[in-house]
Amino acid sequence: MSGPEADARVNPGVLEDPEAIAAADPGDMLRQVASSAAQIREAQLATAEAGITRLADGTRPRAIVVVGMGGSAISGDVLAAVAGPGCPVPIVTVRGYRLPGWVGAADLVMAVSCSGGTEETLAVTAEAVRRGCRLLCVGAADSPLAALAAQVRGVFVPVRSVGQPRATLWALAVPLILAVRELGLTEVSDEVFEATASRLEDISNRCRPSSESFLNPGKQLAVDLAGAVPMAWGTSSLAGVAAYRFACQCNENAKYPAVHGELPEADHNQVVAFDGFFAGAGRGADDFFRDRTDDPETRLHLLVLRDTEEHPQVVKRREVSVELARARGVQVTEIMAEGDHPLERIATLIALIDYATVYLAIALGVDPTPVSAIQELKARIA
Numbered sequence: 498m499s500g501p502e503a504d505a506r507v508n509p510g511v512l513e514d515p516e517a518i519a520a521a522d523p524g525d526m527l528r529q530v531a532s533s534a535a536q537i538r539e540a541q542l543a544t545a546e547a548g549i550t551r552l553a554d555g556t557r558p559r560a561i562v563v564v565g566m567g568g569s570a571i572s573g574d575v576l577a578a579v580a581g582p583g584c585p586v587p588i589v590t591v592r593g594y595r596l597p598g599w600v601g602a603a604d605l606v607m608a609v610s611c612s613g614g615t616e617e618t619l620a621v622t623a624e625a626v627r628r629g630c631r632l633l634c635v636g637a638a639d640s641p642l643a644a645l646a647a648q649v650r651g652v653f654v655p656v657r658s659v660g661q662p663r664a665t666l667w668a669l670a671v672p673l674i675l676a677v678r679e680l681g682l683t684e685v686s687d688e689v690f691e692a693t694a695s696r697l698e699d700i701s702n703r704c705r706p707s708s709e710s711f712l713n714p715g716k717q718l719a720v721d722l723a724g725a726v727p728m729a730w731g732t733s734s735l736a737g738v739a740a741y742r743f744a745c746q747c748n749e750n751a752k753y754p755a756v757h758g759e760l761p762e763a764d765h766n767q768v769v770a771f772d773g774f775f776a777g778a779g780r781g782a783d784d785f786f787r788d789r790t791d792d793p794e795t796r797l798h799l800l801v802l803r804d805t806e807e808h809p810q811v812v813k814r815r816e817v818s819v820e821l822a823r824a825r826g827v828q829v830t831e832i833m834a835e836g837d838h839p840l841e842r843i844a845t846l847i848a849l850i851d852y853a854t855v856y857l858a859i860a861l862g863v864d865p866t867p868v869s870a871i872q873e874l875k876a877r878i879a
């Protein structure tokens with residue numbers, strides 16, 4: 498984005514006026530994001546009531562396969578991040594129409610769909626049923642997914658959507674985490690769930706619409722990114738999930754492109770973009786391109802999502818990568834995860850990302866809630 502039209506579209510001033518924020522957010526996406534802590538608490542009750550203990554039949558599944566799309570599928574990535582590298586069974590997320598050939602009766606399939614009606618998720622879940630997999634379904638009550646679960650007497654956890662599936666993340670992810678805990682494959686105490694909910698409440702308070710930009714980390718990040726090309730890197734596989742969430746939330750909330758990556762891998766490819774067209778220095782470009790790359794609004798902005806646990810070599814890579822970026826005119830913002838447990842760390846990164854991308858939408862004059870392009874696409878292939 499460059500030139501006067503772009504300047505006119507970025508309006509950070511709107512973020513200083515709570516009434517203007519409310520008017521720019523008719524779908525109440527900020528309220529949906531603020532419900533995250535309540536979702537964690539409600540999902541614990543809903544999961545207990547659904548009889549999750551039935552999943553633990555004394556045998557450990559060979560693998561856990563989470564099935565879903567978009568804002569629901571990321572619950573599988575969150576589950577893998579929370580279970581961490583110490584998890585004794587693989588956790589994979591399947592996004593698509595087909596169940597991998599190796600998945601069978603020895604595996605636990607967890608189907609996640611906020612609406613309970615997404616075609617890809619239903620196709621893969623039906624295949625899991627045919628193959629005799631153990632099944633956990635999480636989604637809307639009275640939906641096609643609920644019917645599939647009932648058909649095989651699978652465990653079904655009903656979810657009340659807070660509006661958009663992507664904003665219902667914790668209602669969808671917590672049942673998966675509790676199921677894996679029930680199977681003895683990860684340790685997440687009730688105290689950790691409560692500590693995570695408290696941290697999310699604290700972030701919601703700091704990011705509330707009435708809090709001014711200089712105090713509000715969500716607004717600050719939005720203002721920093723508005724107009725730039727954001728590239729988010731996680732400094733661990735857990736933070737890499739948050740980087741992916743950042744890109745998806747930029748796309749769906751702010752209708753904005755974003756690049757995501759993870760260290761150390763990004764140091765083997767994405768780092769080279771610091772030398773290119775969007776880096777700001779315009780090296781090697783002709784005058785036409787140089788004019789554009791001199792415009793701060795067409796520049797790359799590196800967002801480093803820092804985990805509190807980083808491999809020692811990744812610490813070095815992060816520090817040098819940031820130096821390389823700054824030396825080449827790439828702006829850098831670093832965000833730290835909070836807390837000790839992986840659940841707290843990923844939830845705090847995601848909470849800030851969720852607020853920042855909604856505020857980015859508002860600063861750009863875009864309604865954060867609707868996803869019209871997805872709706873049009875679905876209608877045209879129906």
Ligand SMILES: O=P(O)(O)OC[C@H]1O[C@](O)(CO)[C@@H](O)[C@@H]1O
Nearest residue numbers: 566567568569610611612615662
């Ligand atoms: O959770 P559901 O209802 O399966 O939806 C999955 C994804 O599909 C969408 O509804 C769009 O197709 C997204 O909003 C969502 O992230």
